[in-house]
Amino acid sequence: MTHLRGSYAGLPGPNFVDHIENVTETAGSNAVLTCTVERLRGYKVAWVQVDTQTILTIHNSVITRNPRVGLSHEGQTVYRLHLKNVTENDRGYYMCQINTDPMISQLGYLQVVVPPDIENTGWTGDLVVREGTNVSLECRARGYPPPEVSWRKEGTTSQGTGGEGVMLHIGEVLTIGKVSRLHMGAYLCMASNGIPPTVSKRIQLKVQFPPMLWIPNQLEGARLGSTTVLECNTEAFPRSINYWTNHKGEMIAAGSKYDTMTKEDTYKTYMRLVIHNVTREDFNTYRCIAKNSLGETDGSIKLYGIPQEESTQGPPNKEEGEEAGGEDTDGGGTEDAPPPQDTENNYATDRRGGRQRGKVTQSKKNGIDMKLRIRELVQLCSVPKEFHILRPPIPISVETAHTYIWTKIFRNQNLVDGSNCPAWVT
Structure with a gap:
């Protein structure tokens, strides 16, 4: 039988019933491209990968040696190309063609998307820096479409935001000039491209500085026999050693006379000294001291006596005061x-x-x-x-x-x- 330009003599030739639908699949999943034809008669259908000009199937047979490629058909009308466990290399145009003269064909596009992933090679990791220096946090991500990288700091919240913190920067590199202790904490690098899941990695930024302290009240008054509290606040990293000394420079240990307490929160420490049953000997200077590997500091608190409450009786008259020779009216x-x-x-x-x-x-x-x-x-x-x-x-x-x-x-x-x-x- 003679083939005349894509048709049998006197009969309409083969044709495509519908367009090939473009397909989008996530890397690792399976993809199917469908080609529907009519009046095929003795002609054959083939699938070709356009970018590599590789013939994948002809009629009912798989030609390529790629084990991930498969073929299914329904009679001589529907021909389906199966791609298993697709990768980014599979992304591109695929041609369904009929071997008429001249050849007729259709194109379909396979889009392979890749969820974001943060690269280890572009990852800064945890950092320990000195206060006052400049620091850059790096986080590089891959995926398709190319992901957007954003930075957040844990523990910073504002109205309308979640527990991940307030967004600080969009970009792969977060630069902080003259870093201070206020910048210390955990930073989240988050990568997203619209393909779930969004991924993140955590960088712990630690800022080292010598101890410093402040005292709420440098002068404290107390009555004899009472209990009084001295307070001191310190900041240091690495965390400091904190203790109290008396006016002789001797370290104060907890016991029946004294109670000591420290409460630590990140680089901050609250110190408290409780003095029970205050006597005249307790009216003196006390020091709170903080030390770490970068230095030390101290502050003093003066404890003074408060006069006992005056008598409710009226003062003596002028003559009595003069005769007493020393009473303070x-x-x-x-x-x-x-x-x-x-x-x-x-x-x-x-x-x-x-x-x-x-x-x-x-x-x-x-x-x-x-x-x-x-x-x-x-x-x-x-x-x-x-x-x-x-x-x-x-x-x-x-x-x-x-x-x-x-x-x-x-x-x-x-x-x-x-x-x-x-x-x-x-």
Whole structure:
């Protein structure tokens, strides 16, 4: 029988019934391309991989030696090309052709998508750096379509975001200039291309720095027999060794007299010293100390005595006060008041050494004492013009500072030199 340009003599030739549908499959799955024809008669159908010009099947037979290629058909109308466990190399055009003269054909496209994967070769891994340096975190991903890489920091949340943290950057490299302890933590590199699943890897960034500390209250007052608490906050990485010492420099151990407690949170540590049954010997300076391999630091807290509550009875009259010769009608004669016996520091006398003329009552004498004593101690302790004495810090005037010095500090301590001057918070 003679073939005349794709048809039998006097009869319509073969033709394609429908277009070949494009197929998208994930790498590792199976793909099927379908070619439907009509009036095939004695002609044959073949499948060809266009990119490599490889003939895969002819009519009912598989030609290629690729074991992943298969063929199925329904009579002489439907021819299906089967590709098992597809890879990215299988991506491209496939031709279904009929051996007419001239040849007629159709094309179908196989798209092979690949879920994202983070490459180990482009992975920074955990980092330990010194504070103040520049650091770059790298994360390279592959997949098809090419994935988008984004960075998030764990533990940072904002309204509308999940537990993975706030997005910091889009790109394979996250650069942090002059890294600080606030940057310390876990960073997530996330790769996504719309093909599930989204993948991520975790980088732990550790920032090293020497210890530093701050003290909520550098001056603490307590009454005899009471229990008082001293507090200190430190920051350090590597984590520091933290302890308390007394005014002799001796380490304080927990026991019936003292309770010590530390609470650690990442690079932060909260220190607490509890002193039970306060005595006069406890009115002194205590130090909290923090040490690590990069350095050490310490801070001091002054514990002073608070006068016992004054009697509810009224003060003696003027004559009784004069005859008593030493009762303080202003302060109630508390045991924490400065001793008036020291003639060298007795400021009831004139500054030139002579006694004041006239009769001086005890309350008036105490007022003169206070003013002169303040003047001397302000000069002795080099009190700054302005300083922060309250928490939260509030600047106060010099006059207020002088009053504070007398009523809160010097009145409750027998200061005769500058050795016990408090540390001013400027």
